[in-house]
Amino acid sequence: EIVLTQSPGTLSLSPGERATLSCRASQSVSSSYLAWYQQKPGQAPRLLIYGASSRATGIPDRFSGSGSGTDFTLTISRLEPEDFAVYYCQQYGSSPRGTFGQGTKVEIK
Amino acid sequence: QVQLQESGPGLVKPSETLSLTCTVSGYSISSGYYWGWIRQPPGKGLEWIGSIYHSGSTYYNPSLKSRVTISVDTSKNQFSLKLSSVTAADTAVYYCARTRGWFDPWGQGTLVTVSS
Numbered sequence: 001e002i003v004l005t006q007s008p009g010t011l012s013l014s015p016g017e018r019a020t021l022s023c024r025a026s027q028s029v030s031s032s033y034l035a036w037y038q039q040k041p042g043q044a045p046r047l048l049i050y051g052a053s054s055r056a057t058g059i060p061d062r063f064s065g066s067g068s069g070t071d072f073t074l075t076i077s078r079l080e081p082e083d084f085a086v087y088y089c090q091q092y093g094s095s096p097r098g099t100f101g102q103g104t105k106v107e108i109k
Numbered sequence: 110q111v112q113l114q115e116s117g118p119g120l121v122k123p124s125e126t127l128s129l130t131c132t133v134s135g136y137s138i139s140s141g142y143y144w145g146w147i148r149q150p151p152g153k154g155l156e157w158i159g160s161i162y163h164s165g166s167t168y169y170n171p172s173l174k175s176r177v178t179i180s181v182d183t184s185k186n187q188f189s190l191k192l193s194s195v196t197a198a199d200t201a202v203y204y205c206a207r208t209r210g211w212f213d214p215w216g217q218g219t220l221v222t223v224s225s
Binding site: 047 | 143145154155156157160162168170171204208209210211212213214215216217218
């Protein structure tokens, strides 16, 4: 089973700053089967990125995903007030199963 | 627009079986995709429980496999989760979602508390 480790646990930034979130896998994630989600308090997670770098429908282009193998990154180019939330990465294989990282909280500095 | 809605008891006694249903609107389950269940204990992260295809083919989280059953009712455009022998550790918000590996969209979630 692939284990995903996200870092940092908490990221304290100001609006307008750049956020860089890391997701490291315990073994290679095949075909870049990696997704990112945003979750705000009391809400369901929202898909941001799939296939490591493809933005989901309606996601602003300030969100971008990159990486391959065992190291993946979610970048928010300029933080908007609505971007302060918890972010999760998830790996999936060619079959519909998945493992989530423990999350990174992006909080207002 | 695809929408999913979880329903079921919000309180389950220890050792009993948790049963939830997800009703899908705006898309026919029979048209394709897998459909999944994910849970989130209060204040904690996300855990994939399992997924099902409209044909009934299933995949389960190995850590829960012995207690989980996911089924589909295409006539009602619903799929369901049963988790047996629950304990307090199964207290969580349970989400249903459409999945192609990644999960999108999600239902709003339903809190299930295990307590006597």
